[in-house]
Amino acid sequence: MSTAADLIARSNRLGSDPRNTNFAGGNTSAKGTEIDPVTGEPVELLWVKGSGGDLGTLKESGLAVLRLDRLRSLVNVYPGLDREDEMVAAFDYTLHGKGGAAPSIDTAMHGLVDAAHVDHLHPDSGIAFATAADGEALTATAFGGRVAWVDWRRPGFQLGLDIAAIKAANPDAIGVILGGHGITAWGETSQEAETNSLWIIETAEKFIAAEGRESPFGTVLDGYTALPEAERLAKAAALAPSIRGLVSTDRAQVGHFTDVPVVTDFLASSEHPRLGGLGTSCPDHFLRTKVKPLVLDLPATATVEESLARLTELHEQYRLDYAAYYDAHKVEGSPEMRGADPAIVLIPGVGMFSYGANKQTARVAGEFYINAINVMRGAEAISTYSPISDAEKFAIEYWSLEEAKLQRMPAPKPLAGRIALVTGAASGIGKAIATRLAAEGACVVIADLDLAKAQEAAAEIGGTDVAIGVQANVTSEDDVQASVDAAVLAFGGLDLVVNNAGLSLSKSLLDTTVADWDLQHNVMAKGSFLVSRAAAKVLIDQKLGGDIIYISSKNSVFAGPNNIAYSATKADQAHQVRLLAAELGEYGVKVNGINPDGVVRGSGIFAGGWGAKRAAVYGVDEQDLGKYYAQRTLLKREVLPENVANAVFVLCTSDLSHTTGLHIPVDAGVAAAFLR
The missing domain is CATH 3.40.225.10 (Class II aldolase/adducin N-terminal domain)
Structure with a gap:
């Protein structure tokens, strides 16, 4: 060798x-x-x-x-x-x-x-x-x-x-x-x-x-022990959006949550306020965790409202303290202060939120703070924890060599730091959207009725630092809330929601049953409403703005035969766009829609019987349906899932930062569906 x-x-x-x-x-x-x-x-x-x-x-x-x-x-x-x-x-x-x-x-x-x-x-x-x-x-x-x-x-x-x-x-x-x-x-x-x-x-x-001493972190504090798992996760999900908003004061951050016993036990100990205040010591640690964490000084029994009010106060003080740390140690030639927000936020009874420019950075920051807890435990067991001074920490944190390393990093992608939830994303249009958003730097939650397929699609896009798959029946209020909670616990919050989940029933008026009508509207009209409502709560709490995008259809404005239930619910979605744009604008949330023509290739809807029925309506072979749709357009082009994904990407970039309430046709030109 x-x-x-x-x-x-x-x-x-x-x-x-x-x-x-x-x-x-x-x-x-x-x-x-x-x-x-x-x-x-x-x-x-x-x-x-x-x-x-x-x-x-x-x-x-x-x-x-x-x-x-x-x-x-x-x-x-x-x-x-x-x-x-x-x-x-x-x-x-x-x-x-x-x-x-x-x-x-x-x-x-x-x-x-x-x-x-x-x-x-x-x-x-x-x-x-x-x-x-x-x-x-x-x-x-x-x-x-x-x-x-x-x-x-x-x-x-x-x-x-x-x-x-x-x-x-x-x-x-x-x-x-x-x-x-x-x-x-x-x-x-x-x-x-x-x-x-x-x-x-x-x-x-x-x-x-x-x-070493048997209890190096001291005694257990009453009211500070870990909450039961379900209660712990529910409180974490409720706190996460607002905490992310606080720590993104200088720049948007992606988050990571962990509630492993090493963290919750540390936060239940009587010595955790002193040790947390001393900060980390090893340069590899504090370069990722900052010199010290933000620690909530309330017991686990504090309500979400009480916790958020106190966190807001503590965050303001943290920023003042960090600015004072910078001012006390800066010298001529020191780089500009990179930001005064914490990278680690510790919540007794709940766990630890860690933050970074992307999911990997956030996750690694949390891992490093766990290392720091282990270090403090060992040092306190055999002696007293005594990290290097703040002056020495500053000399490394704002070292010209460290600054040069940061400057060598590649420019962030357009959607870096953004977190997306895409429904119906295990195949077809949804999968293409999720893939494009991830390729542009976003973290993506793929929600689908089929959990195995959602997880498979997420794995294809990348590891869990990029995408996760969750099960969600969008007609279920509980499922929808669970998928939003999964997003905020996995990545810290939510910035971009794509209402894509759907199905299609091609029947004439007389053949459409009440059950057909209810199913179609439950999935797309009610489902979009439930997803938008749950997501809007997060977006408002974060105070970072955001995007909600509806994958509607040209059928929301085009009247075709044997399509009453599907087209009516698409019209419902189209008006939801206008209504929510008017309501959520004051929070910086943009709401827009996309109206595709029939997307045949790769579509689960078309493969599930819709394609055969529409082909029968138009008198063509099912395998030629895509070509048929293309020939009836002005551009004579077939609409593909990637074309819809491109439109989603453009809508959520800074180039369209002043656009809301808009429907973008992605139909290769269907004159009858022109917006008036």
Whole structure:
């Protein structure tokens, strides 16, 4: 196995276990020799995980490759702490060939430490020692001299020099605890480095378990324990829209909710207000969670109304506190404040809401705060939790290198940060709409009568950070509310609703039964009303505006034969658009409709018998129905699901920010259906 392949295998093993490190946290390296293709001579190289990668999923493309001799020669030109940031740019002059991924700030640690293989990780147990008030003494006690202590220093070239010097002075050491940060271990073989890393982690865990206090978070507070599951989720769903609105004061955020016991138990403890106020310590943690969370200081028994009123007050104070933190520590050249809203909101008895620019970022922020809770538990068990200072946190949060990393991120897609619910989305038009919205950056909830098909469609679109499938019979008030609740719990809220669910009965007036009429109207007229009503409550609570879009039909204005129930209910939907546009405009909610012609290809409605009946009405073969529809249009084009999806996308972009109450024909030109 090549050096790089061996390193990737070790990295994937270490990174796949959350006990060892968090997502995208830590880095690993290996040194080896290859033939320089220019000189034909052997050259010593360093392979190290590049900036922004994740150990658990690391591939060769994620490695930076540097010439070791040139990297070590940087020691001779290192200008000191005041010009530390210049060293990252200097790494570019040490790259071998094209160099692979961009070198991270931790590259010096890996290159300067005199060991063939180095692991830098962020295990909860290791950070517990790193953040303990007497962490240095505890390190000596727990590890028996095999692990040294390094005082907190911001990651960079000097930290690499520090660790290299400590290793040289402690030949029996297999690694170090990095104060306030994490661990670093090494070995002369890849297996030895991995073994040493795991030994440090496991030894720390065993020491905390054996020597730690039984109740490190103190006593359980009356009224703060987790609510029963159904009550807990109902309260979370009721709070979620308003909380999202608060934390989106500076920019729209996507949310993630978790109510795992590690969170609810922490919030039930007497020490949670003190510990929450201290914030996180490991840079990987607070870069994603911000320096501290917003913690509701009310018991689980507080009503939703009481909780929201207090959260509004606390959010205002949080923003003032964050601005004061920024003003207290900014220096000449500091980047502008990126936003004063919290990334973590903790609700006793309910759980944790975490936020980010997209679902993955929000979810990972929550995972990192769970890491932080575990760290606090370990540190409090063996000592007192003592994170790095706010000044040091600010120096990393507003580090020019961190700012440069943010600036390198690709521009967000048009619908990034928006959350959509599409009904009847497991096939046909609905699926095409959901697919297009997700492709443009939205998170999508696919609601359909068939749960298995909804989940299958969601899986095709992407993982659960992009789309989820839920079961919903739109004629059921409970089902509709459950689907909206699922959206706000999965992604934090709701911005865009597409009323697409429907069915078609092609019968003459005399053949249409009362049951036919009721079924048609229950699904589309009543169903659209129920979905819009449940969604509007969320949109109003969020105070972020939004879009409701109806997939109506040209039949809402075109009178055709043998179509009384279907066309009448489409006319009902068309007027709902106008009525809701008038009512919801004051909340910034736009309501628009789309009038397609018959969409035959990929349609569940047409495949379910509607196509055969309409073909019989027009005297054509069912397989030619799409062509027939096309030939009766002005443009002679068949309307496809993707054409309708395109119109939905345009309606919910900023380009049509001033358009509401509109019906857009997507019918290739049917003169009889022109809007008058």
